[in-house]
Amino acid sequence: MLKWSSIILLLISTIYIFNTQPPSVNHQLIIKAASQYKARIIRDDFGVPHIYGERDMDVAYGLAYAHGTDDFSTLQDILLAVRGNLSAKNGMKATVTDYLVQWMGVWEQVNEHYEQAIPLETREVVEAYAAGINSYAIEHPEEVDPWLLPVRGQDVVAGFVFKTPLFYGFDKALAALAEGKLGKGLDLQTTVQISDELQPQLGSQGIAINRTRSADKAVRLVVNSHQPLTGPVAWYEARLKSGEGIDIVGGTFPGSPFILNGSGPALGWSSTVNKPDLIDIYQLTINPDNDNQYWMDEQWHELEETEASIRVKIIGPLYWTAHEPIFHSVHGPVMKFDHGSYAVRWAGMDEIRQASFYHKINRAKSFKDFIDALAMKAMPSINFVYADHKGNIANFYNAMMPDRSTDSTIDWQSIIAGDNSALIWNSYVAADKLPHTINPESGAVFNANNTPFVSTDGEGAPLEKNFPQWMGIEKQMTNRAYQIKQLLSENSIITAEKLHGIKMDVNYSPLSAPIMVLNKFLTDGLPVELKEIERYQLAFEHLKHWDLNTDKNNTHAALGVLTITPIINHHMFKTEHTNINDNFKFAVDSLHQFHGKIDVLWGEVNRLVRGSKSWPLSGGPDILRAVYGWPLSEDGKLINKAGDSYIQFAQWKSDGVYQVSSINTFGAAMTRPTSIHYSDQSPLFAAGQERVVEMDIDKLLKIALSDEIIDGLVKD
Template identity: 35%
Template sequence: MKWVKGSVIALVALVLVVVVALATWEPFFAEEGEAPPYREYTAEIVRDEYGVPMIYGDTDADVAYGVAIAHAQDDFFTLQDVVAMSKGRYAAIAGEEGAQFDFVYHLLDARGTAQREYPSLPADTRALFEAYAAGLNQYAADHPGEIKLAKLFPVDGEDVAAGFVLRQPFFFGLGNVIGPLVAGEELRREFGPDIPGFPRDGETIEPSAPDIMEQADEQASARPLVLPAGEDAAHLGSNAWAVSPEKSGGPTTLISNSHQPLRGGVAWYELGVQSGEGWHFTGANFPGSPFPFLGHNEDLGWTNTVNRPDMADVYKLEMNEDGTQYRLDGEWRDLESKTVTLPVKLGPLTLPIRRTVHRSVHGPVIENDNGFFAVRYGGMGSVQQLDAYYRINKASTLEEWQGQIARMAIPSTNFIYADREGNIAYVYNAAIPDRPEDVSANWRGILPGDRSELIWDGTVEYEEIPRVVNPASGWIYNANNEPFTAAGAGSDLDPEDFSPVLGIERKQTNRSRRAYRLLSDAETLDRAALERIKYDSAYEREGYVDMLFDQLETLEADGELAEARDLLLTWDFTADNEGRADALALLLIRDFMGAEYNNTEVPDLREELQDAVDHLNEHFGRIDPPMSDLLRLRQGDVDLPLDGGSDTLRASTTWDVDEDGRLSLRHGDSFIQWVEWPADGGRVSSRSIQPFGSATTRPESPHFTDQMQLYVDHRLKPVRFWPDEVRAAATSSITVTNAR
């Protein structure tokens, strides 16, 4: 029996060796990053009473170095996730969900794009990114106990650029194309008007695809593809307003009301910057950026909302028998293929999951049960957005700002603009593909991949996209709606003036309908009027809301379901925490809104209503609890009631269902900034708010929850922009440097 005992010991030892290997291989497998070439940086970080940093430096690069350190002081936890994404190693932190990000990282060739294009950026832009990387490295070196993943640092400017390449396409909905192709779902297109040869909104194009983690790897299989960045796929949202001094009766006003997740890699971080080279700006960025993406400087400001033009085309490739070549213009070409390793963390183990990614001259290629499909999208293969964002931060006039936007370097998002001269503007910014209009093609369907004339190059000219400058109405807004309702009757653009091949969306949201009506009805849009509009919590009975209530009026039910139906029919269409039906409506309405917005199947009303009734009864013992008991803003030990709905101007868009049945806000009103330039030419001032505070992942910080009550009460705090204001309100000031 000794040999049996010895065999068991050997087997146990072998298992232990395998377990240890799977638990430790990933850091050894990962390539060691390179730090940027040494350059000395010095920055001062001054924080106000809410912990919001203003970063000072002699040069822009000094400031960027300080931006990285200030942000890491508040949220190094999330910054590391973003760095891991930029290196294709996020699955080693986040497991199966992270594998989705890493697969897309390789599919889109984020690293290859950064390697090819980053060196061509202007020297001062690269200097900004190298300095930002140096700041991340400095913080990591000084705080080794906070590091999640070995060999994640050092990073350089190319790493930061790769993160931009990965995340930006998903703001215009690339995930709605790639996701179905890799997940076996129907591909739905939701752009443009009905025109000959174009499917109507909601029509399916072609079914596809097994999941990216095939059944052979059941233990490490991934969920359906999720967006690596951008707003919640089913509930996109943001609001923005600009008002001229003639319409406000006072200052030129810009209101930024972006709706982003309240935590994570695309949650807003508020900051200000000022350098000796003329960079002076306050606003907010996402983790992984050396500059603000929105806000204002002394002379002008802007904000953004997500737009979703048809920015991606799908081609079906004609392949040879062994799947190694595709036909183009009658000739066979080799399909580029490479095998990549996704380090997928499962409990204490990290499994090396091998996947093959493909590429053709069209772009990334996805293989599924129906064949090989190539995807080409606006902004593909470019990193010029890094330079364009930097330049608009430092623009001082409408002409200078618009000149940078006209580069079409920033792939997507609406821009709403205002300045000290009283100008207001709206730009439907999008690097829309320059599709040939003189060829026969269904650009919203599956295109034949064997015709090179369908492989467009570059984007349309700036003059071809919708934009409104200084409308007669005196106001501009966007709430993720089509660009043809932006400035009121007599000032709006005519959709007939724009080519259908552009694929401009034709969508309205409830927020859009409400804003358009309230703005149009107002004689004066002063601060009080704009506050009423911004925090409006009502629904128009149009679109999906009208459809839902038409169904309710004819729904046959008895017992408690009939009671719930009748209660909803008394609802005042306002999510203000005052009506008995508010909680029930909140639970019911979101999925109907998502179905309309995303062209998905309309939910079954009876099932949805029953689920809502069951939830309220289980957790509250009644179907009519106060909505404020149901919807909460929660962080740490702070637990506050909320108002607003999934598609109201006061936005409480999506939530997590906690164990006690309460809905903890996850995505909705996030960073709000209200900017005013006085009509008399005085200096700009602004106010802002965040849902939690400036240090969202630091429970020990006083700024973990210190803005929550203000947020719930519809109040804003002062923004410290001018040096005298910054110094007067300063609660701390530190100088950071990497000097040797």
């Protein structure tokens, strides 16, 4: 865990113990608020909710209720976390998260700007979503933490404000700064604790094919964001349709009233994580005679001081209340450590309109609608691979990019001197000035967490030279990006089956950095300390015959993947560098220890596990069939934790017909192990197959397992 000793020790030193009771909740007010909504929830043959309502707010109410039915515990933890109140439930392990919420000023921004910055139509939606959670909670009091109710629309908006910077690595930058390791990268979970489960690293990919490249003149989109399989950012599938324009199916996160990744009859998008330089850290010169003053523009300035108050559960009704000062300079909030004091400025630090952005793209009907939403500059980061029924395709490198053009000589990716106010940026680069690829001649676009300067298999990608270094735009390629480009270039015409095969590809590219390291290892030969030992000699010869394939029946993949995974983690996630000789030895020893041989089937090691059930998997880390299971389990297996989760294939055929198929790793009932939908999609997922999603209500009703009207008239 992260050692924020300068925070934690001060928290502990200012603790007061109280027998504290949660505030009383007026259930009648909650019931009255919910009575204005009415939603129809039809669950298909896999229990996936299809939610209908006259208004967008009715659909949001139904989505919240349905999600609570399937995963209330995660919803609850997220809401407590975004309030900075998770320690009241989870104790000391959540204090850093609660402090971070207050340090970031999440609630100052939401409370000050909610009415003005969020349009009424979006406020109505987030408030209806909050009402849906409240309704479910009142009907199921045994599941409810005493500090939860009532949930408000502001809680929903705050969830977006708090979580969106985490996608571009905000928490990691703070963690590295706290430990004096800025730039070296730390594990996501060392900072933010929303779930008790370890949240693995994030990836993603999206591919769009237009009519000119498609065998049957259909437009096709692969929606394939790689997320943890459980927890606060695990995908939950829903289909939403309102009388006001929302008509979409896709994945959402607990706490979101909107589809975040998906498609509808008009258009669709796949989101992928990008990590431009969106965080600036300024080192302050502190007055040696007054540690609350900093030097800037040739004079001393006072740090502004506020206070974080954190309620920490001990046991039963006993709580600690910890008080810790929060300091601000003109740059932003400040962290004080033994090794210095630093102010932090980040993209979106004053932004609360993320929910409005998603509301707009959920209702979008055209390419212009989507571009207009991007032009809001409300989403701090995230790439969007786009396609629509008209035949438009695009890859947008979206970012709230700080305009640092005042001084292009500064290394903005290092720590910056905090003594010059001219280096404090106050605006963002316009959306159309960022890298984008629109309708390239090749008829295909893609992104797989790689540089936006490689976004198609032909001409039309943006040129690196046209974008200044201070943007910090990624230049790296991933194995997945190499494979997509290669597989597209081998096929001038793409069929639906070929596109499916590209998405499910299980090979490493010889061009990928980890494979280059592996090939050098194989060329150089075993180190002296291993070459005299027979088991390593035999394993080395075995590894030479690996074809870089990760099919579940491959007998060389286990040794190969175990050898290169630490290298992949270093390249993708900036984990500590490891020596391939050590990796190889570990792989050989582990396979002998747990499986008795090195030529074990890859599917015996690479597993999808849900409860007592287990399935073999093809794929692996940084493979298009993405499976992330590192580290080895206690019985020597890689249990899938992240990667391919919600997958969608959408197509808009030349005759105007929209069709969609999808699969999720487990099932709709995310945290309900007694439900048949806890793992009913897993066999299909493990086999690399999908299910048809019925968008027509008459066809849906023929396969529906339930059809329920939720009218807000809950019973206390």
